[in-house]
Amino acid sequence: MSIRESFCPQCGEPSDSGDLCGKCRVGRTRWMEAAPRVEGITCPACESRRTGAVWQDTPVSREELARELALQAIRLVPEARNPEFRVSLWERSPNRTIATISVKAILFGVPVEEEARVEVVWRGETCDRCSRISGGYFEGVVQVRADGRPLSAREREVAARISSEVEERLQEGGARLSFISRMTEDEGLDIVVGENAMGEEIARGITGALGGRYTVHPKLSGEKAGKRLYRITYSVRLPRLQKGDVIEADGKYLEVRETGKRQLKVFHLGTGAMTVFPPDSPYRVVGNVRDAVQALIAYTEAGVAGIIDPGSFATKEVRMPRWVKVEAGSHVLVLQDQFADRIVVVG
Numbered sequence: 001m002s003i004r005e006s007f008c009p010q011c012g013e014p015s016d017s018g019d020l021c022g023k024c025r026v027g028r029t030r031w032m033e034a035a036p037r038v039e040g041i042t043c044p045a046c047e048s049r050r051t052g053a054v055w056q057d058t059p060v061s062r063e064e065l066a067r068e069l070a071l072q073a074i075r076l077v078p079e080a081r082n083p084e085f086r087v088s089l090w091e092r093s094p095n096r097t098i099a100t101i102s103v104k105a106i107l108f109g110v111p112v113e114e115e116a117r118v119e120v121v122w123r124g125e126t127c128d129r130c131s132r133i134s135g136g137y138f139e140g141v142v143q144v145r146a147d148g149r150p151l152s153a154r155e156r157e158v159a160a161r162i163s164s165e166v167e168e169r170l171q172e173g174g175a176r177l178s179f180i181s182r183m184t185e186d187e188g189l190d191i192v193v194g195e196n197a198m199g200e201e202i203a204r205g206i207t208g209a210l211g212g213r214y215t216v217h218p219k220l221s222g223e224k225a226g227k228r229l230y231r232i233t234y235s236v237r238l239p240r241l242q243k244g245d246v247i248e249a250d251g252k253y254l255e256v257r258e259t260g261k262r263q264l265k266v267f268h269l270g271t272g273a274m275t276v277f278p279p280d281s282p283y284r285v286v287g288n289v290r291d292a293v294q295a296l297i298a299y300t301e302a303g304v305a306g307i308i309d310p311g312s313f314a315t316k317e318v319r320m321p322r323w324v325k326v327e328a329g330s331h332v333l334v335l336q337d338q339f340a341d342r343i344v345v346v347g
């Protein structure tokens with residue numbers, strides 16, 4: 001029995017295959033290549049980054065981006081196994097970062113190591129979104145108005161907040177052109193949007209939170225590549241009465257509980273009964289339960305409570321509704337009816 005040993009034809013060291021040994025193959029292989037220079041294109045206004053023709057938001061720092069770009073500049077042959085990269089960065093100037101990348105790998109069973117230097121050149125370019133915003137581009141307007149009265153501060157605030165939430169959610173989902181180009185307050189609130197689908201979503205969100213309804217009014221604004229372009233106005237009409245409004249109608253105090261499309265459901269603050277408020281009935285708005293304040297009960301006697309008026313500190317006698325349980329020393333929530341100089345117990 002004889003053992004046939006094979007040798008590398010180049011260096012004479014043992015080689016299983018009888019072909020070139022690992023070391024000699026490594027010597028003949030250019031296993032790593034690096035592009036000496038890469039571009040990092042970012043928007044100076046919003047820090048979005050461009051890759052090819054595609055802009056995207058980058059939640060990472062410039063340092064992380066430089067690292068990523070530098071690594072993309074490196075090419076390894078497929079035989080290089082288990083590569084490990086170490087990147088060190090040097091900010092040479094505001095628009096130049098020098099990356100030194102050291103790469104370790106196993107090639108033909110032999111550990112190898114090499115270093116490359118990549119220059120990251122930073123270039124600022126206004127992104128698609130910022131150029132649309134600065135150019136005043138828009139596709140739709142959400143007009144928020146209230147029926148027969150000005151918008152309340154709270155309604156403006158809720159509508160603005162919902163709009164921003166929709167914008168944030170859509171952009172996080174990658175719809176980067178779903179931006180609010182401006183919000184203006186005139187007779188109501190106008191939310192000017194960069195994309196129509198977004199206007200619809202905002203209108204739906206606002207009516208969902210504040211009641212009322214919206215109508216859609218498209219208007220032809222031009223043509224692009226044979227396609228008709230529309231600007232759409234979403235006209236949001238908030239109900240005359242808001243949830244929580246306390247009204248006086250025919251001598252009764254009523255709290256608005258539901259502002260549906262057709263009917264208004266109210267809670268009779270005197271009896272505790274829920275009823276439908278007939279449309280077109282006259283009424284007077286006293287306030288909203290959100291603004292109710294605590295008042296102390298001084299005494300109770302035969303269904304009447306002496307309540308200390310939190311405005312004047314005078315004691316006022318109020319017939320207590322049966323749905324409110326009180327005793328001397330406890331508190332109730334009240335609203336001032338300035339017009340009738342009375343206090344209204346709301347809870």
Ligand SMILES: [Zn+2]
Pocket residue numbers: 008009010011012013020021022023024025
């Ligand atoms: Zn060899």
Ligand SMILES: [Zn+2]
Pocket residue numbers: 043044045046047048126127128129130131
């Ligand atoms: Zn931008």
